[in-house]
Amino acid sequence: MAPGKLRIVRTAYRCRAYPTPEQAAVFNGTFGCVRLVWNRTLSERSDRYRDSGARTSYKQTSATLTEWKRTEELSPLSEVSPVPLQQTLRHQHAAFQNFFARRARYPKFKTRNGRQTAHCTRSAFGMRHGMLTLAKTGLPLRFVWSFADVDVTTLDPATVVITREPDGRWYVTFAVDAEEPAPTEPVGHATGVDLGLTDLLVTSDGLRIANPRQFARRARNLARYQRRMARCQRGSNDRRKAKTRVARVHRTIRNARRDFLHRTTTNPVRSADLIAVEDLNVAGMRRNHHVAHAISDVSWGEFKRQPAYKCARAGRTLVVIDRWYPSSKTCSACGHRLTELALSARHWPCPCCRTLHDRDLNAAKNILAAGRVVARSTSGDACGADVSRQGSSLPRSAMNQESSAVRRSP
DSSP: OOTTOOOEEEEEEEEEEEOOHHHHHHHHHHHHHHHHHHHHHHHHHHHHHHHHOOOOOHHHHHHHHHHHHHSSTTGGGGGSOHHHHHHHHHHHHHHHHHHHTTSSOOOOOOOTTSOEEEEEEGGGEEEETTEEEETTOSSOBEEEOOOTTSOGGGOOOSEEEEEEOTTSOEEEEEEEEEEOOOOOOOOSOEEEEEEOSSEEEEETTSOEEEOOOHHHHTHHHHHHHHHHHHHSOTTSHHHHHHHHHHHHHHHHHHHHHHHHHHHHHHHHHHHOSEEEEEOOOHHHHTTSTTTHHHHHHHTHHHHHHHHHHHHHHHTOEEEEEOTTSOOTTBOTTTOOBOSEEOTTOSEEEOTTTOOEEEHHHHHHHHHHHHHHHHHHHTTTSOTTOOEEEOSSOOOOOSSOOOOOEEOSOO
8 A cells, every 4th residue: 555545445334323214114124125126136146146157147137126116016126225225236246246257155145034135336325414314214313322432423334224123122233434443553563372162262461361152051941941932932022022132142142242352352453463373163163063163152253353354444464374273282482393193182392391271271382483474575565464374384493393292181
């Protein structure tokens, strides 16, 4: 980036919304039309590709949507704002591009029981003096602004997203194009992070953060509400109320997990200029049914995602170490590498220098050392960029490298 040139970043602000009954009826109608367009387009795309092997472009889907509006069967599509419907086609086109590029899975059909969203661009809403008015609604939408450092009256969003969660709560998200914040002042410190299940993370400084086990703590209440819902008759009001209670428990778990992860990932970004983490194969490890539930509960994937954008905005350097690097079975003091280290061995003595290692702390120290090597070799890259070095042959100490095995703790 050229000196003095400002970089624009997309920032989202999510707020709790309180629509009137009339506005809720308009939004619910829009959700139904969005869901109809998505599912019907997805079905026709799939049939066409299966029958003739031809892909469908966005222009073709847009023309088909225009034809649908002219039919008597799908005439309700003309009663809602056309912008969310066009945005739905764009999102599906992008989803298929990601699928064919092997960046994502095959798009799924939408259901009425999940989260409902409608995306609106500037032609479908008006924002004036901090008041939001959407198409097909006469009154401004009431929402609660909870960001004290941003003046809502000066907000100029590029996109507005209306969301209805399964528990019945409404939200509005403002996507704003803003200038990238100035880099944070350097602190002259670097840290390595080793992820685990008993301890969520162990840093090279010796800091341990325990796994809060958000889902396990609320599993009994969730199971009780799910049993109540299973006993209710399908389609009844009692089942609808029971389903809302289950959704509320999931919301509590989701919010607690998200809050904990944001607090945990923000502290290293503020306290270190260089953060080294290990590249874990989260999707592969979740195939092991013995630890899949625990890995999902601890949210390793989200823990990998959050430091990436936070380091980029703060001007920090995030180094991702290759997943095959033997950080746990390499001595951080002398560089001796074991041939084998059992997972049950939480402490092990180095047969070369006689140092007694804590498995996780030793791994964090090795990750930091490897991260410093990678950062020096890629010092010409931009700050905050993800850096990964393939292979497990990162530089080690020049001392004795004779291999041995440790199977259990002393």
